[in-house]
Amino acid sequence: MHWIDPDYLPEITGTVDQFLVNRHGEADGFLLTDGEEVHVPPHLSARLLRDVRPGSEVRVRGVRPRGVQMVAAVAIDTPKGRILDDGPDAREDNAAFEKAKHGPMSVQGIVKRSIHGPKGETRGVVLEDGRIIRLPPHEAERFSALLTQGAEIVAAGDGATTSFGTVVEARQIGASAETMKTVGPKKPKHGPDHKGPKQPGKKHGPKHDEKHAHAE
Structure with a gap:
C-alpha cells in the first residue's frame, strides 16, 4: 500500500507490547498494550526492530479491515522518526540484524x-x-x-x-x-483448473482450423 498517502488515513496511538514474528523470523507486526494489533509488511522488519522496542510510544496510520481490531500499517511514527512503507523494493539489508x-x-x-x-x-x-x-x-x-x-x-x-x-x-x-x-499446506494462488497465461500466436484451436479447411 505504498502508493497511499498515509496522512489521509486514520491514526491510532499506543504503547508497543510485543512484536509479532513470522516463520522466517521477521517482525511483521506488533501488539499494543490496549490490545490493538498492527500488521507491518515484513520488508520493514529491519527498520521496525531498529527503531521500536516494547514500551515505545508509536502513532500508526493505516487501513482497518472490517470486523477486526487491527490496522494494516502504511506509516509508523516512532521516537526515532517515521517508518514508511515504500514497497518491497525498499527492503533494507537484514544482514546486520539477528538471524532466527x-x-x-x-x-x-x-x-x-x-x-x-x-x-x-x-x-x-x-x-x-x-x-x-x-x-x-x-x-x-x-x-x-x-x-x-x-x-x-x-x-x-x-x-x-x-x-x-x-x-x-x-x-x-x-x-x-x-x-x-x-495442518494442510498453504493453498496455491491458482487452482487445479487454472489454465495459465495465454500463449502468444494462434488464437484458434485445431477444430477452428479444420472447419476453415473444409470451407475452402
Whole structure:
C-alpha cells in the first residue's frame, strides 16, 4: 500500500507490547498494550526492530479491515522518526540484524488472542506466554475453535526463535497431544483448473482450423 498517502488515513496511538514474528523470523507486526494489533509488511522488519522496542510510544496510520481490531500499517511514527512503507523494493539489508534459529518445535498453552494478515484474515494466535502459532488462513478457518481466547492448544511444526519473539509454523494442531490433526499446506494462488497465461500466436484451436479447411 505504498502508493497511499498515509496522512489521509486514520491514526491510532499506543504503547508497543510485543512484536509479532513470522516463520522466517521477521517482525511483521506488533501488539499494543490496549490490545490493538498492527500488521507491518515484513520488508520493514529491519527498520521496525531498529527503531521500536516494547514500551515505545508509536502513532500508526493505516487501513482497518472490517470486523477486526487491527490496522494494516502504511506509516509508523516512532521516537526515532517515521517508518514508511515504500514497497518491497525498499527492503533494507537484514544482514546486520539477528538471524532466527530454526528447527522443529512444539508448544502448548492457552490462547491469549488471534492474529491476522493485512486483509484481516486469521493467521494464528498468541499464547499467554507470548509464543506465537501460525497456520495458513484456510486452515485457521478449519481450526477456528482452537484459536479463540482461553482455548487450550497444542501445536508442532517448524519453529523460529529470536530475542524478540518465538513462533511455530504449525504442521499439527489440537486441543491436546492426543487429538492433534495435520495442518494442510498453504493453498496455491491458482487452482487445479487454472489454465495459465495465454500463449502468444494462434488464437484458434485445431477444430477452428479444420472447419476453415473444409470451407475452402
